[in-house]
Amino acid sequence: MRVAVFTGPGKPIAIECVADPQPGRDELLVKICRCGICGSDVSMTSEGPFSYPIGCRLGHEYSGEVVEVGRDVTAMKVGDRVACLPILGCGKCDGCRGGNAIFCTAIKSLSGGFGEYISVPPRAAVLLPQSLSLADGALIEPMACGLHALRMAGMRGGERILVLGAGTMALSIVYWARVLGAGKIVALSRSAHRRDIVLAMGADAVHAFDTDDPKSLAEALGGLPDIVAECIGKQGQLNNAIDHVRPQGTVIAMGMCSQGEPIVAARCTFKEVRMLFPLGYTVGEFAETANAFDSGRVRPELMVSDVIPLEDLPATLEKLRAGAKSLKIHVDPSLSGPGRG
Ligand SMILES: [Zn+2]
Ligand SMILES: [Zn+2]
Structure with missing residues (x-):
């Protein structure tokens, strides 16, 4: 083979x-x-x-x-x-x-x-539950990561959530934020063509990355975000997330950036920011993702852009x-x- x-x-x-x-x-x-x-x-x-x-x-x-x-x-x-x-x-x-x-x-x-x-x-x-395609099945693994991250963040429902990016990790956060009962979910993306899929996964709005002004963002969210998920993985985005999050809010690093980025501790202290670096998911969360796909309104396979x-x-x-x-x-x-x- x-x-x-x-x-x-x-x-x-x-x-x-x-x-x-x-x-x-x-x-x-x-x-x-x-x-x-x-x-x-x-x-x-x-x-x-x-x-x-x-x-x-x-x-x-x-x-x-x-x-x-x-x-x-x-x-x-x-x-x-x-x-x-x-x-x-x-x-x-x-x-x-x-x-x-x-x-x-x-x-x-x-x-x-x-x-x-x-x-x-x-x-x-x-x-795989009957309702899932094999394409859905191959999305359980990446999508389980969002569940693990939001659990780690202690999500209970009602939160304002800002997602930086519109790739797979961003979609896994948006998807689970909606399933777990987020108040408002806004994603920031440079790719206008990702808008439809981000909204389909459960976001309330997608804002353009470069042109967003913090006021319109806070308006869309109804306040400063409780949780900011960094799903881009480029240098500078962790600090961007720290800038956006509310005092005592939580930053989740999902982008797995492998380059360094200076973090000024005092700046985080003044906000009492909590920073989390989730990795993967538990075995239980993997199975839970399959069940959520089965009972949900979203067809995850919409995310598949190419089959090669x-x-x-x-x-x-x-x-x-x-x-x-x-x-x-x-x-x-x-x-x-x-x-x-
Ligand atoms: Zn992976
Ligand atoms: Zn072991």
Whole structure:
């Protein structure tokens, strides 16, 4: 089968032919149908302070269909449609017991969504509700991040929320802010064409980034924002968020900027700003996202701007590294290639 492999920072990724995975007796073999390109697939394969290990398989936002089950598997069957967790915890350490497998001391990667097949244990797979498409399924992973972030911020309902940006992380915040009962949600975006999708996800208004004046923003929100979510990830945006937030408000850094930016502590002190840096989601929040998609009025797959074959992934990543802007690109391995063999 074909799978995308990381060959080193700044280098084009490779599509390699490897042996098909053989599911163990307690594993499922999943035929991957959709896998989304994450901002980290761009930033962590580029030259920079953080990168994936060389030789690793890429793709962590994926959904697919179970095509084979090991003989000890009873929880799932052939034909089930699933979304997979991209990491697996040991289930025993402090991180795992708190539900945060991402902090597991013996973490195992289940990346490899940019490929044709993967074998995973059933506890890493969430059954897709009937109403969800496989494209929706591959959006559970990125969209669960917004739930985790707003939980971490202690959201209870009624808050005024300002979102900086209109990419996937921004949409995950807007979506969950609405589901969790925000008072007002306003997004700031440079891309006028993202307006419709941001509104569809639940924002009350979208303001232009460069021309916004704080007064019109406060008017749209009904006051200064209680929570500002920085979802751009560029130098300067953390300070921008600190500027906007109300005294004793909360800034959530979702942009995962890997460049430094000076923070003046005294300035934060004068506002008693609370700053949070959420990472991922809990296993429970992943399942909760699937259920929210099922019961919600929004079709998350509206976010998908392009669907490409696996062979186009290396060139597409190069374009994104060079600054091309896209909302959510999905890889569909069935669009090309020889398949399993
Ligand atoms: Zn990601
Ligand atoms: Zn663990």
